[in-house]
Amino acid sequence: MTTVTPEAYEAAFDAAVAADERIEPRDWMPDAYRASLVRQMAQHAHSEIIGMQPEANWITRAPSLRRKAILMAKVQDEAGHGLYLYSAAETLGTSRDELLDKLHTGRQKYSSIFNYPTLTWADVGAIGWLVDGAAITNQVPLCRCSYGPYARAMVRICKEESFHQRQGYELLLALSQGTPEQHAMAQDAVDRWWWPSLMMFGPPDDASAHSAQSMAWKIKRHSNDELRQRFVDICVPQAEALGLALPDPDLRWNEERGHHDFGEIDWSEFQEVLKGNGPCNEQRITQRRRAHEAGAWVREAAAAYAAKNRSAAQHTETGEATA
Amino acid sequence: MTSTSVPAAALALGDDALVLSHRLGEWAGHAPVLEEEVALANIALDLLGQARVLLSLVGDEDELAYLRDEREFRNLQLVEQPNGDFAHTIARQFYFSGYQALLYETLASGDGPFAGLAAKAVKEVAYHRDHAEHWMARLGDGTAESHQRMQRACEALWRFTGEMFQPVEGLGFDLETLEPAWLAYVTGVLKKATLTVPDGPRKGAWSAGAGRQGLHTEPFGRMIAEMQHLRRSHPGASW
Numbered sequence: 001m002t003t004v005t006p007e008a009y010e011a012a013f014d015a016a017v018a019a020d021e022r023i024e025p026r027d028w029m030p031d032a033y034r035a036s037l038v039r040q041m042a043q044h045a046h047s048e049i050i051g052m053q054p055e056a057n058w059i060t061r062a063p064s065l066r067r068k069a070i071l072m073a074k075v076q077d078e079a080g081h082g083l084y085l086y087s088a089a090e091t092l093g094t095s096r097d098e099l100l101d102k103l104h105t106g107r108q109k110y111s112s113i114f115n116y117p118t119l120t121w122a123d124v125g126a127i128g129w130l131v132d133g134a135a136i137t138n139q140v141p142l143c144r145c146s147y148g149p150y151a152r153a154m155v156r157i158c159k160e161e162s163f164h165q166r167q168g169y170e171l172l173l174a175l176s177q178g179t180p181e182q183h184a185m186a187q188d189a190v191d192r193w194w195w196p197s198l199m200m201f202g203p204p205d206d207a208s209a210h211s212a213q214s215m216a217w218k219i220k221r222h223s224n225d226e227l228r229q230r231f232v233d234i235c236v237p238q239a240e241a242l243g244l245a246l247p248d249p250d251l252r253w254n255e256e257r258g259h260h261d262f263g264e265i266d267w268s269e270f271q272e273v274l275k276g277n278g279p280c281n282e283q284r285i286t287q288r289r290r291a292h293e294a295g296a297w298v299r300e301a302a303a304a305y306a307a308k309n310r311s312a313a314q315h316t317e318t319g320e321a322t323a
Numbered sequence: 324m325t326s327t328s329v330p331a332a333a334l335a336l337g338d339d340a341l342v343l344s345h346r347l348g349e350w351a352g353h354a355p356v357l358e359e360e361v362a363l364a365n366i367a368l369d370l371l372g373q374a375r376v377l378l379s380l381v382g383d384e385d386e387l388a389y390l391r392d393e394r395e396f397r398n399l400q401l402v403e404q405p406n407g408d409f410a411h412t413i414a415r416q417f418y419f420s421g422y423q424a425l426l427y428e429t430l431a432s433g434d435g436p437f438a439g440l441a442a443k444a445v446k447e448v449a450y451h452r453d454h455a456e457h458w459m460a461r462l463g464d465g466t467a468e469s470h471q472r473m474q475r476a477c478e479a480l481w482r483f484t485g486e487m488f489q490p491v492e493g494l495g496f497d498l499e500t501l502e503p504a505w506l507a508y509v510t511g512v513l514k515k516a517t518l519t520v521p522d523g524p525r526k527g528a529w530s531a532g533a534g535r536q537g538l539h540t541e542p543f544g545r546m547i548a549e550m551q552h553l554r555r556s557h558p559g560a561s562w
Contacts, residue, residue, distance in 0.1 A: 052360070056351035063554045063562040064385045065341075065378075068348070069371050075351045076364035083357055096357075121553055121562075171562075179560045287352065295355020297472070298409045301465025302356075308464065 017218050022148035025091040033217055036210065037147050038092050039108070040219065042099045045085035046110035049103075050284050052078045054118040055127060063121060067171065071124060074164050081157050088149040104289050112270065113200050115278030122175050122182075122189035128168010129242075130190070130197040130235070136161050137231045138201065141221035150219075169238065176243045183243075190239070191247045198262075199270045201228040232260050328493030329436050330381040331397075335491045335535055336426075336437075337377030338398035341388060342543075343419060344370035345550055346406055355409055362454055366416070369447040376440050389554035393537075393544045400534040401483035403543040407476065410462055410469070414476035417455040421508050422487045424448045425501045435495040456512055463516025470517065477513065478521040485526030489535055 009028040016023060023029055052075050059075065062068035086096040102108040113131055118124065139161065142154040175186035202208055202224040214220035222230075232251075239246050250263035272278065347367035354360040378384040401419060406412045427448055430441035462473040488502040513520050533539070554562075 049357070052352045059348040059351055060345060060549050061553050063389070063557075063560075065371065065375050065388055067562055069368060069375070072348055072351070072364055072368050072371065076361055076368065079357055079360035079364065083361070086357075174562060178562075179557065181557060182560055291353045291355070294353075295359075295409065297466070297468050298355035298359075298462070301469030302461045304469075305461040305465045 017146050020144075020146075020218070022151065023146050024148045032213070033219075034092050036214065036217070037150065037219060038089055038094055040210075040214075041085055041089040041092075041150055042094075042102065042108050043110060045082050045089060045099065046103045046108060047114065048078045048082035048085060050110040050114045050288060053284055053287060054114055054116070054280075055124060057118045058121060058124050061121070062124075070167050070171075074128075074167070077160050077164070081160070084153045084156060088153045091149045100292065104285070104292060106276070106285070109274070110284075111200060112273040112278065113196050114284060115273050115280045116193070116196050117280050119192075120185050120189060122172065122185040123193065125168045125171035125175060125186065126189035126193040128164055129172055129238070130168075130193045131200070132161050132165040132168060133235065134197045134200040134231055136165060137227050137234070141227075142219075144218075144221060146218035169242070172244070173242055186242075187244050190244050194247050195265060195269075198228055198231070198265055199273075201225070201231065203267070203270070229259055232262050236260055330493070332437070332491050332493035332495075333377045333380040334387075335397040335494075337374045337381065337387075338396050339402050339419075339423075340370040340377065341374035342396070342398040342546070343402035343415075344368075344374060345546065346402065346404075346415075347412075349406055350412070359409075363412075366451050366454065369444075369451065373440070373444050373447070380436070385554070389551045393539055393547060395537055396534075396539065396543070396547070397537065398534050398539075399483065399486050400540050400543075401480065401486065403534070403539060403546060404480060404483065405542050407479075408472060409458075410472040410476040411479065413455055413458040413462060414473070414480050416451065417459050417477075417512065418480060418484050418487075418509065420448055420451040420455050421512075422484075422501070422505055424452045425504055425508075426498070429496060429501065430494075433495060437495075459512050459516045459518070463513070463518040473516070474518050477518060478523065481521035481523050481525060485524075486534060491535065 010030065013023070013027070013029055013033075016027070023033075055071060055078075056075050059068065059071055062071050086099060089099060090096060099108065103110065113134075118127070136158060139154055139158050143151055143158060145151040145154065172186050172190070175182040177183075202211075205211060205223045205225045208224050211220065211223060215223070235246065236251070236253075248263045250261065252261055254261045273281070276282075344367045347363050347370070350363045350367075351360065354363055374388075375384050378387045381387060399419075401415060404411075404415055424445070427441040427445045430437045431445050432438075459473065462469040464470070487505070488498045491498060510520050
């Protein structure tokens with residue numbers, strides 16, 4: 001009987017990652033890899049769930065039945081994405097209940113972007129275009145992430161996100177080409193969402209705590225700054241097509257780099273939002289907790305009912321076996 | 324059936340779906356469990372789809388939804404009732420989807436102007452009814468607290484159920500004929516869920532048939548104020 005040494009496990013894992021093979025739930029993996037994935041996937045799932053709030057804020061006020069249907073479908077998709085991601089995270093040995101508890105008690109985070117308020121209908125379009133656009137730029141590379149269940153969840157999620165992003169863009173276009181008031185509403189929304197969207201890529205590379213390790217493990221494929229640059233380059237022509245300005249006086253094409261230069265992000269604002277001092281941090285988490293607490297009796301009822309029926313089924317089975 | 328009476332029926336059924344869809348949309352981000360975020364939004368979307376088809380038979384769906392006043396809406400008072408707790412929402416779904424299932428089955432089996440629409444809606448409504456029925460059982464036969472909440476919700480909404488069987492002009496059949504089947508269905512599900520059939524009146528002096536005449540309960544005005552505000556603030560704009 002041969003014993004496999006821990007070193008051999010580690011070497012096999014490293015070789016699999018190097019060969020771009022997928023790590024699956026039953027495979028050995030370093031504890032830190034597991035912990036890092038749980039952290040990232042939980043944060044991702046939480047972002048889908050908290051991210052329902054700023055948009056749901058406009059469901060009851062959507063200005064046409066078509067837009068209302070699109071928005072409801074989108075918020076429904078987000079709940080679905082949350083479900084996929086919690087399931088994917090559960091393959092790493094945690095549970096949805098445990099992760100939700102960590103969200104509710106502030107031990108795990110969600111994307112800082114959802115701490116900004118949706119003040120007008122145009123914000124729904126700006127979220128679709130910019131926030132979903134940034135999310136897609138971040139997430140498409142995750143479809144090739146080394147952890148199989150996460151990569152597969154992302155394939156499905158990215159398809160739906162791209163659809164939402166186009167709808168958001170189309171919503172803004174309708175406003176931009178509408179009445180002067182609608183155009184102003186669209187511009188105001190873009191003014192308020194542009195910088196927070198750029199912050200979605202995380203801190204600059206030289207200040208990113210997890211980046212190097214995540215890239216070595218092929219959880220992450222590109223650096224924060226690379227993805228942010230890619231996003232800016234994509235958005236500039238889209239903003240032109242929309243007839244809306246991006247609120248950055250330093251934004252210009254740099255022929256030499258073949259990219260757009262852009263202004264400095266206000267990292268102090270980013271830090272404040274991360275610390276819980278953004279405009280809606282308190283409101284978002286309070287609503288989440290309240291929904292969970294107010295629903296406790298419903299979940300308890302479902303569990304009690306299931307237990308009763310399970311034991312009833314067992315009695316029936318036993319009865320049949322002895323009959 | 325006269326062709327001019329069809330819009331009255333389409334408006335009544337369309338308003339029911341529109342208003343209930345709106346109420347369910349208010350749950351987004353507040354549901355007790357993630358699966359219910361998905362389920363309630365799903366039902367809301369089905370209903371909104373039905374509303375759009377029905378209102379389009381009458382005129383422009385958005386003008387009808389956003390520019391009519393409270394007294395011009397023809398929905399049942401049942402569907403405009405505020406969500407309350409989860410049991411309240413489930414009781415409303417249970418009473419209404421049980422009714423809607425019978426209604427659409429009847430319409431789908433005929434050859435009237437609603438047969439095509441009803442044939443599609445029957446499948447959706449079967450899902451809605453199934454969803455409500457399961458929750459009736461879980462909550463009714465769950466814990467002592469859930470049982471009490473479910474019983475209370477069923478009683479609170481009972482007085483709005485008679486209105487469902489008031490005549491609707493242009494429907495092509497007498498809604499009253501569905502009432503025994505509905506009562507039998509509701510009684511069966513309540514019993515299975517260990518709940519008692521409410522014994523109060525189903526047709527109050529005020530509530531009987533009132534929604535169909537444009538007489539609504541107080542929360543409804545606030546609901547449509549929120550629903551219509553943006554649209555009305557920008558007359559003539561398109562979205």
